Amino acid sequence: MSSDHRLYTYLNEEFQPLESTYLHVSDLAIQRGYGIFDFFKTQHGHPLFLDDYLDRFYNSAQLMMLEVPLSAEELKVAITRLIQMNGLADSGVKMILTGGYSENGYNPGPSNLLMVEQPLTLPSPEQLAAGIKIITHEYVRELAEAKTINYTMGIRLIQKVKQQGADDVLYHQNGVVSEFPRSNFFLVKADNTLVTPAKDVLKGITRKNVLEIAARKYNVEEGTVTLQDLAQAKEAFMTSTTKRILPIVAVEGKLVGNGKPGEVSLDLLQELVQLEEAQAGVL
Amino acid sequence: MSSDHRLYTYLNEEFQPLESTYLHVSDLAIQRGYGIFDFFKTQHGHPLFLDDYLDRFYNSAQLMMLEVPLSAEELKVAITRLIQMNGLADSGVKMILTGGYSENGYNPGPSNLLMVEQPLTLPSPEQLAAGIKIITHEYVRELAEAKTINYTMGIRLIQKVKQQGADDVLYHQNGVVSEFPRSNFFLVKADNTLVTPAKDVLKGITRKNVLEIAARKYNVEEGTVTLQDLAQAKEAFMTSTTKRILPIVAVEGKLVGNGKPGEVSLDLLQELVQLEEAQAGVL
Structure with missing residues (x-):
C-alpha cells in the first residue's frame, strides 16, 4: 500500500x-x-x-x-x-x-x-518471536459486553505502559483478570488447558475463533482467571483482530513460563492463520 | 434570542x-x-x-x-x-x-x-414551583473528579427516567449517594443542616457557591449521604450551572418531606440569584 x-x-x-x-x-x-x-x-x-x-x-x-x-x-x-x-x-x-x-x-x-x-499491519515475525510485556491495572470496563467508544482508561494508561517498558495493560478487579483495553486474554496451564475470562469482557471474534480451534486439540474453559493463575501459567497470550494471537512473555517484569512465546500459543496462531485464509477463500 | x-x-x-x-x-x-x-x-x-x-x-x-x-x-x-x-x-x-x-x-x-x-434557558418559575421527581441508579462515574465527555450511563438512562415519569436520575453505590449525571445533590435534614456528598462527585461550581452561601445561615457538611438519609430528609435539591437550585419533591415515587419545594431550598436559590447578579455586575 x-x-x-x-x-x-x-x-x-x-x-x-x-x-x-x-x-x-x-x-x-x-x-x-x-x-x-x-x-x-x-x-x-x-x-x-x-x-x-x-x-x-x-x-x-x-x-x-x-x-x-x-x-x-x-x-x-x-x-x-x-x-x-x-x-x-x-x-x-x-x-x-x-x-x-x-x-x-x-x-x-x-x-x-x-x-x-x-x-492493516499485522504483527511482524520479529514481534511474534519476541512476544509482549504487560503490566496490570485494577479496572473493569463499563458495559463490557458492548463495544462502546469509551476508552478513557486505556488511553490514560498509554504513558504508564510506556514508562514501564511494557506493550499493553491487563485489567483485573480484586485480582480477577478480565481483558486488555483492546484485546482478550488467554492463559495456558501446565497441563495445556486453555482458560479465558468469561465475565466482564468484550467477547472478541478472534477469542471465539481461538476457542473453537483450541477445542479440537486442548481442554478449553471460559472461566475465572486470577493474577495468581497468571503467575503460575505455562503460557499466556492476547487475541484481537489486529494482533491475532500475540504471546505474552512477561507480566509486571516477571517472566511467564520460560519467558518465551509458548508452543501452544504458536500452534494456535498457525491454526488461526489457516482459518483466516480459508475464510478469505485462499485455501 | x-x-x-x-x-x-x-x-x-x-x-x-x-x-x-x-x-x-x-x-x-x-x-x-x-x-x-x-x-x-x-x-x-x-x-x-x-x-x-x-x-x-x-x-x-x-x-x-x-x-x-x-x-x-x-x-x-x-x-x-x-x-x-x-x-x-x-x-x-x-x-x-x-x-x-x-x-x-x-x-x-x-x-x-x-x-x-x-x-441558555434557566428553570421557569413553574418548574421551580413544581420541583422535580427523580429515580435512583447504582453507578459511580469513572474518574468522577474530571469533567470527561463520558456520559454513557446518563444517556442510556434517559428512556428509563422518562418511562418512570421522572426528571432525572441520582447515582448511588451500595446506597451511598454521589451525584446526578450533570448535577450535584444536596439534602436538608430536619434540623436544617445541609449535607452534600463529598466523594465520587464532580465538584460543581454551583455546589461550591451554594456551600458558601448556605454556611452563612445553616450548618453545612460535605460528607456521606445514603438513600436512607434521603428517605428521611426534610428537603432535597440539585445544583448545576443551568439548573441553579432545583428542588426535588419525589424519589422513586416517594415524597421528599411534604412533597413541595422546601423553604431552605428556595431561600438559598434567592441568595444564589443575588450572588450571580452581583458577579454579572448588575447589583
Whole structure:
C-alpha cells in the first residue's frame, strides 16, 4: 500500500475521501463520548468473519439504545462497495455509530453511521518471536459486553505502559483478570488447558475463533482467571483482530513460563492463520 | 434570542459559524470518546465565576493527560471575543478539549479546543414551583473528579427516567449517594443542616457557591449521604450551572418531606440569584 493511496469513507449513505470526512460538533460522540463501533479486517479484499462482527455491532447498538440506520444486508452492500472503492488487499474496516447530531447536546438524534477503511499491519515475525510485556491495572470496563467508544482508561494508561517498558495493560478487579483495553486474554496451564475470562469482557471474534480451534486439540474453559493463575501459567497470550494471537512473555517484569512465546500459543496462531485464509477463500 | 441569530464558535484559534464547525473523524472524541469539557454561563453578557470554571477545565485536562493549547489568559481573550461576536445576553458556553486528531485511532494527537456558545434557558418559575421527581441508579462515574465527555450511563438512562415519569436520575453505590449525571445533590435534614456528598462527585461550581452561601445561615457538611438519609430528609435539591437550585419533591415515587419545594431550598436559590447578579455586575 502506498501512503498516497486515496482512501474513501462511508458516512450516512455517502462515500467521500477520508481527508474530507467530518462530523458536525453537535455529534453526541464529541459532546458526550456516546457511540459504539466495531472493527473487522479484510484479507485479499475479503472481509473475514463479517457476520460475527455485524452481529456484535448490532448488539452493541441495542445495548446503547442506538439504531443502526441500515439493515445488515444493506450494510453489507455498503461495505462491499467501500472495499471495492479503496482496493486495499489487507485492511481494517472500522464502523462507528454515534448518538447523532443532538439538539441539546445530551439527547441522541438519528445516529451517524461512519465507516473508515485503512491499511492493516499485522504483527511482524520479529514481534511474534519476541512476544509482549504487560503490566496490570485494577479496572473493569463499563458495559463490557458492548463495544462502546469509551476508552478513557486505556488511553490514560498509554504513558504508564510506556514508562514501564511494557506493550499493553491487563485489567483485573480484586485480582480477577478480565481483558486488555483492546484485546482478550488467554492463559495456558501446565497441563495445556486453555482458560479465558468469561465475565466482564468484550467477547472478541478472534477469542471465539481461538476457542473453537483450541477445542479440537486442548481442554478449553471460559472461566475465572486470577493474577495468581497468571503467575503460575505455562503460557499466556492476547487475541484481537489486529494482533491475532500475540504471546505474552512477561507480566509486571516477571517472566511467564520460560519467558518465551509458548508452543501452544504458536500452534494456535498457525491454526488461526489457516482459518483466516480459508475464510478469505485462499485455501 | 431569536432562533435565526447566527452563532459563532471557536475552534483552534479560528472563529466560525456554528453550522460549519466540524471535526475530522480521526478526532479521538469520535474514535474513542476521549475528551473533557466544561460549561459556564453568561448573564447580561458577563461570564459568571469564570476563574472557577477555567481552574476545573485545566484540572480535568491534566487528569486526562491532555494539554490545553492556550494559557488561561489567552483562553479568556478568546472567550471574550466569542461572547462579543455572538452578542447573547444570557448564554451557556461549552468548552470541549478532545484527544485531537489521532494517527492510529488510539494515541492522542495535539488536542482540539472547541467552544460553542448558545442561548441558555434557566428553570421557569413553574418548574421551580413544581420541583422535580427523580429515580435512583447504582453507578459511580469513572474518574468522577474530571469533567470527561463520558456520559454513557446518563444517556442510556434517559428512556428509563422518562418511562418512570421522572426528571432525572441520582447515582448511588451500595446506597451511598454521589451525584446526578450533570448535577450535584444536596439534602436538608430536619434540623436544617445541609449535607452534600463529598466523594465520587464532580465538584460543581454551583455546589461550591451554594456551600458558601448556605454556611452563612445553616450548618453545612460535605460528607456521606445514603438513600436512607434521603428517605428521611426534610428537603432535597440539585445544583448545576443551568439548573441553579432545583428542588426535588419525589424519589422513586416517594415524597421528599411534604412533597413541595422546601423553604431552605428556595431561600438559598434567592441568595444564589443575588450572588450571580452581583458577579454579572448588575447589583
